Amino acid sequence: MKVRKAVIPAAGLGTRFLPITKSVPKELLPILDRPMLQYVIEEAAEAGIEEVIIITSRGKESISSYFQPMPSLEQHLAESGAMELLAKVKHATSLAKVSFVIQEQPLGLGHAVLTAKEAVGNEPFVVILPDDIIAHAPGALSQMLAVSDQFNAGVVAVEPTPWELVHNYGVVDATQQLDRVHRIHRLVEKPPREEAPSNLTVVGRYILPAEIFECLERTPPGAKNEIQLTDGMALLMETHELYAYEFLGTRYDGGTPLGLLRASLEFGLAQVETRDTIKAMIKALPQS
Ligand code: G1P
Numbered sequence: 659m660k661v662r663k664a665v666i667p668a669a670g671l672g673t674r675f676l677p678i679t680k681s682v683p684k685e686l687l688p689i690l691d692r693p694m695l696q697y698v699i700e701e702a703a704e705a706g707i708e709e710v711i712i713i714t715s716r717g718k719e720s721i722s723s724y725f726q727p728m729p730s731l732e733q734h735l736a737e738s739g740a741m742e743l744l745a746k747v748k749h750a751t752s753l754a755k756v757s758f759v760i761q762e763q764p765l766g767l768g769h770a771v772l773t774a775k776e777a778v779g780n781e782p783f784v785v786i787l788p789d790d791i792i793a794h795a796p797g798a799l800s801q802m803l804a805v806s807d808q809f810n811a812g813v814v815a816v817e818p819t820p821w822e823l824v825h826n827y828g829v830v831d832a833t834q835q836l837d838r839v840h841r842i843h844r845l846v847e848k849p850p851r852e853e854a855p856s857n858l859t860v861v862g863r864y865i866l867p868a869e870i871f872e873c874l875e876r877t878p879p880g881a882k883n884e885i886q887l888t889d890g891m892a893l894l895m896e897t898h899e900l901y902a903y904e905f906l907g908t909r910y911d912g913g914t915p916l917g918l919l920r921a922s923l924e925f926g927l928a929q930v931e932t933r934d935t936i937k938a939m940i941k942a943l944p945q946s
Contacts, residue, residue, distance in 0.1 A: 661803060661865060662709055663783040664702045664754075667770040668695065669715040669761040674914050683718040684913075685788050689921045690932070693724065694912045696750055698788045703753040705799035707784065710754045711777045713761050713770045725756040766884025772874040780868045782812075785887070787862025791921055793928070794907025798863050802903050805839055806865045811899040814842070814891070815863035817909060825851055828860030828888040830902045838904040842895065847888035848881040858902060860888065861909055870894050 672684030685695040699710055714721055728747070735744040761773045771785055784799060792798040798815055806813045816830055828847050832840035844855060864887070873893035880886040891900060910924070911917030923940075926932040 659782055660706070661782050661784060661806070662707065663778055663781065664707045664710045665713065665771055665774040665778065665783055665785050666695070666698065666710060666788055667713045667767055667785070668718065668721060668788055669713050669764065669770055671764070683714075683721050685721060686724060687918060689791065689910075689912070689918060690925045692750070694791055694918070695721065695724075695788050696753075697791050698786045699753050699756075701792065701797040701799050702784065702786060704797050705784075705803055707799070708754060710756045711774045712756060712758050713773055714758055715761055715764070722758050725751055727751045766879065766882070766886055768874045768877050768885035768887040768890045771887055771890075772871060772885070775871040778868060778871070782865065782867050785862075785864040785866060789911065789913035790862035791910040791912045792861070792863070792905060792907045793910070793925065794905070798861075798905040798907055801905055802863060802865055805901060805903045809839075809899070809901050811901055812867055812891075812894070813865045813901045813903050815861040815905050816840070816858045816902040817861055817904060819857050819859040821851060821854070821857050824854045824857050824859055825849060829854045829856060830858050830860065831855035832858060832902045835901070840902040840904075842900045842902050845888050845892045845895070847886045858904070861905070863905070864891075866891070866894070867898060869898060
């Protein structure tokens with residue numbers, strides 16, 4: 659069945675970006691020249707996703723403004739001949755049909771995904787965590803959808819992580835099936851290092867069947883006393899196969915100021931228009 663919808667949880671407080679996040683949602687902070695949220699929506703659009711459901715919380719209304727067309731601005735840019743800018747402005751609002759669901763209480767990632775139950779309906783969908791920015795062509799979601807088609811099952815993105823950091827992530831216990839593809843037996847959210855079944859950790863891209871919602875409804879609070887998506891998937895595995903896929907590409911941590919800086923520099927170095935300027939800026943930095 660074609661996967662048409664993406665759920666993007668964006669209801670968090672963005673504490674690691676305080677005080678900016680008192681007034682600007684973290685998801686609208688830029689990498690180089692556009693909000694990090696736009697990068698993940700571009701990745702979804704490239705993978706054929708037509709509808710994006712963003713989970714937000716009260717006070718983050720500027721996210722929806724960003725995805726509304728602004729005719730007065732577009733007219734002004736057209737009249738002043740700023741066609742490149744006009745194209746950029748229009749591009750942001752034309753990527754997918756975007757809708758919003760409010761998560762009233764911060765009860766965890768699993769709970770956030772559950773709030774999209776009605777908007778998703780009875781079809782498979784993807785979940786994208788906008789903090790995890792992945793650079794690659796084709797995008798990580800396109801790669802995962804091919805694996806999901808091949809195995810006719812849900813797929814979770816994973817990457818090998820240094821053992822001393824695995825306690826920050828969801829961790830899979832899995833058996834390799836093909837190059838980069840593993841069949842999952844067990845999933846644990848943020849285990850202490852000595853209890854982690856492997857160092858293959860979950861990255862924020864998931865392809866899931868609609869049955870995950872019924873599992874999330876019976877998922878009790880877990881790590882950090884929150885309803886965890888990982889625990890919901892563990893319940894789903896009682897009836898459905900799940901695969902872990904080691905995507906091709908580099909993951910940037912958009913959840914921290916330094917992660918965003920690294921992404922901005924590397925994306926800028928990857929673009930012809932900005933490459934030489936950024937190289938010169940780096941060269942000119944004081945050496946100590
Ligand atoms: C979430 C998930 C975790 C996953 C991580 C990836 O954790 O709960 O399983 O490994 O995203 O970024 P969070 O970063 O919200 O604590």
